[in-house]
Amino acid sequence: MNRDMPLILVVDDDVQARKWMQTVLEAEGYRVLEAGDGNEALAQYALHQPDLVVMDIYMPGKEGLETILQLSNHYLTVKVLAVSGNFYEGYDVGTLAKSFGAKGILPKPFSAKELLDQVETLLKTG
Numbered sequence: 001m002n003r004d005m006p007l008i009l010v011v012d013d014d015v016q017a018r019k020w021m022q023t024v025l026e027a028e029g030y031r032v033l034e035a036g037d038g039n040e041a042l043a044q045y046a047l048h049q050p051d052l053v054v055m056d057i058y059m060p061g062k063e064g065l066e067t068i069l070q071l072s073n074h075y076l077t078v079k080v081l082a083v084s085g086n087f088y089e090g091y092d093v094g095t096l097a098k099s100f101g102a103k104g105i106l107p108k109p110f111s112a113k114e115l116l117d118q119v120e121t122l123l124k125t126g
Helices: 015-027 038-048 064-074 093-100 112-124
Strands: 007-011 031-035 052-056 080-084 104-107
Touching: 007 015, 007 038, 015 031, 015 112, 031 038, 038 052, 038 064, 052 064, 052 112, 064 080, 064 093, 080 093, 080 112, 093 104, 104 112
Parallel strands: 007 031, 007 052, 052 080, 080 104
Antiparallel strands: none
16 A cells, blocks of 8 residues: 555445445555444544545435535545435535535446546645
8 A cells, every 4th residue: 555645535334335436446546444424434534634535425324414514614624525326306415515515526326437537636626
């Protein structure tokens, strides 16, 4: 594991989705932490201060929007990529996620290339 590579926290209650994102990111050399819900994400962020958080919106317990808001309020430089399979006509969860502090949004399902492109873009921005 290259310690010079950015550290990314992947937060998703779906273990299969989380492991897939971890595999894709690690194949590109990124270091990856995992969390299964918002509470675990907040604890991981406090301990490790990752360079980017990939956050699922809909999770049991503490869901993504609440977690994004808490991260944004406590860590002014946090970068969050919000991902969700629930983008509905008339209810733009992506815009809502951005208003809560997410820097990018990515609708599920997405390809490895789409994930990597978003991650790279967000890591480059200040």
